[in-house]
Amino acid sequence: MIKKTTIVAFAGLLAGTALPGIANATVTVLGWPGGSEEAALRAATDVYNETAREDDKVELIFFSRDGFFDKLQADLAAGSDAFDINLIATYSIGRYAPYMEPIDLGDDAETVFGKAVLETMQYEGRQYGVPTDLSLHFMYYRTDLLDALLGDEDARAEYSKIAEEYLGKPMAPKPADEWTWDDWAATALYFTKSINRASPVRYGTVLQMKNLLFNMMVFQSLPRSDGADWRDAEGNITIDSEGYRKGLALYKTLYDAGATPKDSLSYEYAETNAAFAAGQVATALQWNAAAGELTDPEKTPAVAEVTGVVAPPAGPNGRADHIHGLGLGLNKNAKNKEGALRFLQWLATEDAALLYAENGGSPALMPDVVAKIADDRPDLVDLGNFASRYGYVMDGGTSANALSIYEVQAREFTGYWSGQQSLDEALANTEAEMRDLLNP
Amino acid sequence: MQLVNRGEGRLFLSPLVIFLLLFLGFPAIVNLVYSISTVTFETLRAPELSGYGNYLDVLSDRYFWQASWFSLRFGIITALAECLIGLFLAIFLNPLLGKRPYLMAPLMLPLMVAPAMVGLMYRLVLHEFAGPVPYYLWMWFGDSPAFLDADNAFRTLVVIETLQWTPFAFLLFHTAYSAIPSDVREAAALDGARGWTLLTKIELPLIKPTLIIAFFIRFIDGFRVFDNIYALTGAGAGGSTTSLSIYIYQAFFKQGAIGKAVAASVVLFIASLVVLYALTALGSRRKEKTR
Numbered sequence: 050m051i052k053k054t055t056i057v058a059f060a061g062l063l064a065g066t067a068l069p070g071i072a073n074a075t076v077t078v079l080g081w082p083g084g085s086e087e088a089a090l091r092a093a094t095d096v097y098n099e100t101a102r103e104d105d106k107v108e109l110i111f112f113s114r115d116g117f118f119d120k121l122q123a124d125l126a127a128g129s130d131a132f133d134i135n136l137i138a139t140y141s142i143g144r145y146a147p148y149m150e151p152i153d154l155g156d157d158a159e160t161v162f163g164k165a166v167l168e169t170m171q172y173e174g175r176q177y178g179v180p181t182d183l184s185l186h187f188m189y190y191r192t193d194l195l196d197a198l199l200g201d202e203d204a205r206a207e208y209s210k211i212a213e214e215y216l217g218k219p220m221a222p223k224p225a226d227e228w229t230w231d232d233w234a235a236t237a238l239y240f241t242k243s244i245n246r247a248s249p250v251r252y253g254t255v256l257q258m259k260n261l262l263f264n265m266m267v268f269q270s271l272p273r274s275d276g277a278d279w280r281d282a283e284g285n286i287t288i289d290s291e292g293y294r295k296g297l298a299l300y301k302t303l304y305d306a307g308a309t310p311k312d313s314l315s316y317e318y319a320e321t322n323a324a325f326a327a328g329q330v331a332t333a334l335q336w337n338a339a340a341g342e343l344t345d346p347e348k349t350p351a352v353a354e355v356t357g358v359v360a361p362p363a364g365p366n367g368r369a370d371h372i373h374g375l376g377l378g379l380n381k382n383a384k385n386k387e388g389a390l391r392f393l394q395w396l397a398t399e400d401a402a403l404l405y406a407e408n409g410g411s412p413a414l415m416p417d418v419v420a421k422i423a424d425d426r427p428d429l430v431d432l433g434n435f436a437s438r439y440g441y442v443m444d445g446g447t448s449a450n451a452l453s454i455y456e457v458q459a460r461e462f463t464g465y466w467s468g469q470q471s472l473d474e475a476l477a478n479t480e481a482e483m484r485d486l487l488n489p
Numbered sequence: 490m491q492l493v494n495r496g497e498g499r500l501f502l503s504p505l506v507i508f509l510l511l512f513l514g515f516p517a518i519v520n521l522v523y524s525i526s527t528v529t530f531e532t533l534r535a536p537e538l539s540g541y542g543n544y545l546d547v548l549s550d551r552y553f554w555q556a557s558w559f560s561l562r563f564g565i566i567t568a569l570a571e572c573l574i575g576l577f578l579a580i581f582l583n584p585l586l587g588k589r590p591y592l593m594a595p596l597m598l599p600l601m602v603a604p605a606m607v608g609l610m611y612r613l614v615l616h617e618f619a620g621p622v623p624y625y626l627w628m629w630f631g632d633s634p635a636f637l638d639a640d641n642a643f644r645t646l647v648v649i650e651t652l653q654w655t656p657f658a659f660l661l662f663h664t665a666y667s668a669i670p671s672d673v674r675e676a677a678a679l680d681g682a683r684g685w686t687l688l689t690k691i692e693l694p695l696i697k698p699t700l701i702i703a704f705f706i707r708f709i710d711g712f713r714v715f716d717n718i719y720a721l722t723g724a725g726a727g728g729s730t731t732s733l734s735i736y737i738y739q740a741f742f743k744q745g746a747i748g749k750a751v752a753a754s755v756v757l758f759i760a761s762l763v764v765l766y767a768l769t770a771l772g773s774r775r776k777e778k779t780r
Contacts, residue, residue, distance in 0.1 A: 113605075115719065115720065116719075116738075116742065119742030119743060120742075122530060122742070123530070123742065126530035126531065126533070147531065258726070259722070259723050259726075260722075260723045260724045260725060260726055260727070260728065261723050310617050310618075310635065311635030311638040312615075312616070312617055312635045312636065312637050312638055314637065314638050314639055314642075314726040315612075315637035315638075315642070315721070315722050315723075320612075320616055320619075323616060323618050323619040324617070324618045326618075327618035327619070329618060450745075452743070453743060453744050453745065456739070456743045456744070460552075460724065460727060460728050461727070463726040463727050464726060464727020464728065464729075465727070466726065467638075467639035467726035467727055467729065468639065469639065469726065469727040469729060470727060
């Protein structure tokens, strides 16, 4: 009896230790949490799992969005095998490449994404990920409000008066796709209720000004369109430039004038979306990922039908649109590398990319591929157009410390916008830290 | 009577000593080494000794002092507010809770929510367009303060922290206040002590140790605050709501300055020790005076 009990207990113990092994035979994917990327990845994974082999089934895990890259770095550096596939971004490839495995996506991947988009996931000539989402920024605006402004002589006179008072020159309203940054600022001031009592909305714009690195990415296109960059050809830091000074000052002018909610200093993606969706804001410079939500009558009934999308406004050097790619790559310590690679290669096929796009993701696809879903996802057509015509990456923007540089800018620039330090101090502090981070 | 000889005493103490050496001593030594080293994520196992540069970096960093000042102010103000409100509630609600003790449970509910969740919750609650508080303020008064702008963020964070943790102070004070023997109150009443006199001359002195303990627990928690502030404001505009914990987190992860982050935590540890010893010395002197 004792012997039988012992055998049963031993078998139970063995089963208990074996079960996790079976569970680990699946492919675990650490994705980008909380937005359209998560929804699209979930949908694509469900379809993949319907036909995948039992030991190739994909499981998804997500951290919180806050501090995602920091936690990912700690996990990768510690040699974690808790996930086989992890998120990768253009700005973090150099940082994570030592802990990841280069992959071969096959020849067809180029016909789906194109060479340039595949390169957003390459480091030192090797492919480290499938480019699932390309990110840039759209200028969202209320077509009904702008049409009314353009068609009303009294409103145009009031607009000109407000522009002269706040921006120092009389201006005439223009269609959104002809905006310079000054036109956008004048429009934002005109539609601010505390400045123009006749405005049908409370604020002219909604700025993302939280001390957060992603918010700095949104801001960069303003100085960039004025020729600003992080470094010159000799490697000198050029953050203290006319372009940055004008851009930073324009944000502060709008904030101080009340053209954006005072709480904007705590706003990021979600808060900006909520403000625009509430129907109380005339314009918003926001990530392209928001297009699906802001133009969907079911999700945003108050403004979806009257939301227009154009590229960010122009500066003296034309338009500029900050781009970077998100993707999925292979963890060097993956337990199931073969299964993980099969999933990544599937994600790089046309069918999977279209499925991903149909479910809210933002892959940058070749014109003949995106044409197949242009009716459902017109924003993806804009995405490809804007990326190819206005897309840029700052000099140093792919360095191992690129994210830290955005962090420094976030702290110093928000300090200026909130009135805690002068523009000179903010730029001097940023320059000093960028010098260490870019030229260690 | 001596229960054990010295050898047995050492034997019984040895598990505790081994435990402390393993789980506190080893990490402390590793951290001390990191604090005087050049170290990155890649060289965690082989740091290069580089002297006291990390300490100089920390002590010359204005953001370190800004974070220290924030943590100190936040810790003192929230601990005071929580203790005062908790004490008031403990005394005010004591008769009611004596008859209906089950009312304690709902009063403790804020303690059950994780601080990070509190931060996320208030991001929604206070949002000008999505949140109920600004919505009703706009509806009733035609305007709403910006709860998280540079001027109001500190006050808002203090109120949120106080709302969440006052129940903790209240719980301690209620327990201590209820435990005062009734014969002490009766004796005081016979001597003519009532109301304010009874409270300040008899009851408060009796629960003074609990008051001090509650204040220091809440001060320490407030001083090292992280989750809810990080979820609500990040590090604040220009680092204005950066606590010391957030400062260390940012130095460690966001800048990859591991040596600097560890040096900052060592400075923090030494400062805490100084405060602790000062308090212990103060307590000993008072005891001697009362003998």
